Amino acid sequence: MTSVRDLHKLLPAVLIWLMHFKFCRSHGEETTTVFYPDYDPASFSYEGIPQLCKKESNRNFRLWFIPPLYSIICFLGLVGNLLVILTSFYFKRLKTMTDVFLLNLSFADLLFSLSLPFWAANGMDEWVLGLVVCKAMHTIFKVSFYSSMFLLSLISVDRYFVIAKAVSAHRHRSQAMFLSKVSSAVIWVMAVIFSIPEMTYTTINNKTCTPYSGNSDKLRVSLQASQIVLAFVLPLLVMSVCYSSIVQTLCKARNFERNKAIKVILTVVSVFLVSQLPYNLVLIWITVVTATGGTKDCDYENRLLYATDVTQSVAFLRCCLNPFVYAFIGVKFRHDLLKLLKDFGCMSQERFFRYTCGKRRSSGATDTETSTTFSP
DSSP: OOOHHHHHHHHHHHHHHHHHHHHHHHTHHHHHHHHOSSOOGGGOOOTTSOOOOOOHHHHHHHHHHHHHHHHHHHHHHHHHHHHHHHHHHHTTOOOSHHHHHHHHHHHHHHHHHHHHHHHHHHHHSOOOSHHHHHHHHHHHHHHHHHHHHHHHHHHHHHHHHHHTTHHHHHHTHHHHHHHHHHHHHHHHHHHHHHTHHHHHHOEEETTEEETTTTSOHHHHHHHHHHHHIIIIIHHHHHHHHHHHHHHHHHHHOOOTTHHHHHHHHHHHHHHHHHHHHHHHHHHHHHHHHHHTTOOOOHHHHHHHHHHHHHHHHHHHTHHHHHIIIIITTSHHHHHHHHHHHHHTTSSOHHHHHHHHHHHHHHHGGGGSTTTTTTOO
């Protein structure tokens, strides 16, 4: 039962409620008129109220597109780059600047290939591997990305001096190896420095591992713009200047290897443009859209996501294409690779001589230690 003390406490609240009820009954019509002025639910407009953009179609697209493609890239990248690394160490072929740069390029692409399963996991389902692995995945991508682009630029510069400036390059040949090792170390340090934003701002947002999520648009625009300039525009400019000068020098020469060398250079530039240009064009457009305040069109935003997924996957192909374009295309490296397979029991002695002896007799001077002179 309620005690007298409890009734004493409830009495003021009951009096206030009775006064409020009496006031509402005496002013009911006025209150109804003020707070419910001819309200029609059917006439309510949702215009101006932000609605959630559905991205289920993009998620479904990633489920069937990313895993098989990334698996192929990962396998080819691991096999190709491991063969380059094994051949370089097994035959001790680090005798030129390009050899050193190719070895570092293979390490960078191998590092990125090892991170591709995590990229596939991020595209398939929610991220469950924690923030540390999330940051590591994006950081490894940026380190390998920057180092690869810088190394490709240095390879073109070295080929320029060897071919277009052959006299001065031969004069400083004794210093070339030391310079190549120092420049490679500097490139790795620069790649790590430029990847610091990935280490800092990558986070898990909506159960997805995402870079720059939750940060200001100004920061996102500045970081994306710096990536475009440093990792695409600058390498493209260096490669264009160097390889165009090399082609001019080769056109003046009367060497029977000239046409083959020009085709190699065109292949190198074409692979770079096909793999990197589409992704960077999409990235430039996304940066412009972000800088101008973003978009409220859900269909347009989904189309940008589709374009990003496709062009980024094509850009990822670089890690498995570089060994074929820069290493396997050289006569000396192909011979070393076949000899490596023979020594490891993957190829018979008879087949090895069939693949090497006939080509060596027909190629003549191309099988010397300088057979990669006209290679990229």
